[in-house]
Amino acid sequence: MAEILKRKELPLLIIWLSVLIVFADYFIGGSIFKSAFQTLTVDWTVIIANWAVIVGGMAIMQRSIVLIQRPSTATIDRIMQGWQFGVATLLIVIGVFFGIENPTYNWLYTYILLPSWRTVYTIIIFFMATAAYRAFRARNPPSAVMLVCGILVLLRNAPVGHTIWSGFYPIGTWILDVVNLSGGRAIMIGSMIGALSLLIKILIGKEKILGEE
Amino acid sequence: MALAKIGYRKIIYLSVLLSALIPMLNPFGLPVEVSTQSKDLYNYIENLPPGANVAINFAGSAAMFPDSQAATRAVLKHLFSRPVHIVLWHSVTDGPLIFGNEMKYVNVGNKQYGVDYVYLPYSGGGESTLAAIAENIRGVYPTDERGTMLDDIPLMIDINRAEDFDLIIVLGDCGGATEYTVRQWTIAHGVPEGGTVCSITYPDLLPFWKTGAIVGMTNGVRGGGEYELLIKSPGPGLKNTDVLSSVHLLYIVIIIIGNVEFLWKKGGKS
Numbered sequence: 001m002a003e004i005l006k007r008k009e010l011p012l013l014i015i016w017l018s019v020l021i022v023f024a025d026y027f028i029g030g031s032i033f034k035s036a037f038q039t040l041t042v043d044w045t046v047i048i049a050n051w052a053v054i055v056g057g058m059a060i061m062q063r064s065i066v067l068i069q070r071p072s073t074a075t076i077d078r079i080m081q082g083w084q085f086g087v088a089t090l091l092i093v094i095g096v097f098f099g100i101e102n103p104t105y106n107w108l109y110t111y112i113l114l115p116s117w118r119t120v121y122t123i124i125i126f127f128m129a130t131a132a133y134r135a136f137r138a139r140n141p142p143s144a145v146m147l148v149c150g151i152l153v154l155l156r157n158a159p160v161g162h163t164i165w166s167g168f169y170p171i172g173t174w175i176l177d178v179v180n181l182s183g184g185r186a187i188m189i190g191s192m193i194g195a196l197s198l199l200i201k202i203l204i205g206k207e208k209i210l211g212e213e
Numbered sequence: 214m215a216l217a218k219i220g221y222r223k224i225i226y227l228s229v230l231l232s233a234l235i236p237m238l239n240p241f242g243l244p245v246e247v248s249t250q251s252k253d254l255y256n257y258i259e260n261l262p263p264g265a266n267v268a269i270n271f272a273g274s275a276a277m278f279p280d281s282q283a284a285t286r287a288v289l290k291h292l293f294s295r296p297v298h299i300v301l302w303h304s305v306t307d308g309p310l311i312f313g314n315e316m317k318y319v320n321v322g323n324k325q326y327g328v329d330y331v332y333l334p335y336s337g338g339g340e341s342t343l344a345a346i347a348e349n350i351r352g353v354y355p356t357d358e359r360g361t362m363l364d365d366i367p368l369m370i371d372i373n374r375a376e377d378f379d380l381i382i383v384l385g386d387c388g389g390a391t392e393y394t395v396r397q398w399t400i401a402h403g404v405p406e407g408g409t410v411c412s413i414t415y416p417d418l419l420p421f422w423k424t425g426a427i428v429g430m431t432n433g434v435r436g437g438g439e440y441e442l443l444i445k446s447p448g449p450g451l452k453n454t455d456v457l458s459s460v461h462l463l464y465i466v467i468i469i470i471g472n473v474e475f476l477w478k479k480g481g482k483s
Contacts, residue, residue, distance in 0.1 A: 026401075037348070038345075038348050038349060038352065043352065045338055045341035045342065045344075045345060046336060046337075046338050046341070046342050046345055046352075046353050048338075049336070049337040049338025049339070049341060049342060050336060050337045050338065052337060053306065053337045100309060100310060106310065109307070109310050110310070110314070113275065113307075114275050117275040117276040118275065118276060118278075118279060120276065121276040121277060121279075122279075125229060125233075125460065126225070126226050126229055126230075128464075129225045129226070129228075129229045129463070129464060129467055130221070130222055130225050130226075132464055132467050132468050132471065133221065133225060133467045133468070133470065133471040134471065136468050136471060136472075137471055137472055137475045138472055138475070138476075139475075147468070147472070150468075151465055151468065154461045154464060154465055155461070155465070157412070157432070157435055157457070157461065158435075158454075158457050158458040158461035158462065159243040159244060159245045159246070159435070159438075159454050159455075159457070159458050160243055160458035160459070160461070160462055161458075161461075162243075162244065162245075162246050163243050163244065169246050173248070176416060176419060177419060177423070180416050180419060181419050181420055181423055184416060184417060184419060184420050185420045188417075188420060
């Protein structure tokens, strides 16, 4: 049994079936394909996705335990992992047994988790500023064009741009709606063609897939 | 140049901090030009017929939500002031808590839970789950957030698939939700889409707005300020646009200094 599961034909067969059902629903339609598509998306995908969230949480906690127990782990790392494990356990216990409406859960989320996440994200503006100073330079004509476009879009996005000169807004909007749009469309179409070619490679067994040794 | 010698990082960090703090404590009140995309979203919601069904995919997660928070709150205020029915679900784990905090600022008026609006819980799965909701809501959510069977909720009696909605709005999206809603709801089922998105995803979504797949959307903090102007309810969005202005101006100054230094060095070498 284990040998069969290790072979690449089984996952390939599952991929073929899933792709055929989804494609058939889009291009052919009909009640058989519709009900097969619904079973695939409504039942299987939702169940797998929600279990994946639980498995993901368990994997993170398992990793913390392994790191704490490992003799080579530094004391500070052990403390950090222990702290992370403790907070996660506390949140899970309160969330599962008392619900997310519980004041303690709400407090932990609103006053510890929320500010921590937001702080990590906000710190980026400082790095962006130093990166802009070091890297955003007109080294050659294309980068000079990008620099000018970037500044114009910055001035379009900031209300102060309109106060300095009313022309910044329409110029910045033109760059966004015309220049960016045409480039965006090209990238979008290109990435979709790339995704299709990847799918074909997977279907004909040319791409390494799950289960393959 | 001189900046590098005295530790340019320290000076830049301090400048960024000050440029964000000063307008936060003392807003300038600079005028905000309302973009066509924000106006389009406002007009579309404003022109929805009474009794129209609006689906909301709440995709705001904690880290990035501040960027689209003001717009999300303003759109929620607008929707709850209109005679429309609202069915909302969450596509991110922390959605229910963030949404709960936002609703403290929204006046639901005479609307009744179960009759005019319904909240569904979080479900993982991203795009696949959204496709599943479009086919059969009860298959994904047999009950609402409070555990009531959907068949026992008056509003949900005639609602079970994408075609039962007049509009879907993705709130607080910062990565993918708006785009896959176009694929799974707008293209597949013909439901128009609107959204409040972060500035980083906004340029990627413009092609969809241009083709009409997205009827309108707001752009980050600025979009929040614009929407607050449209619904005539000033709030954090308009206040934060001043921060946006000063930090953006500082970035431009930093870029200019960097380039002057670069050209100076280049001239010296040649």
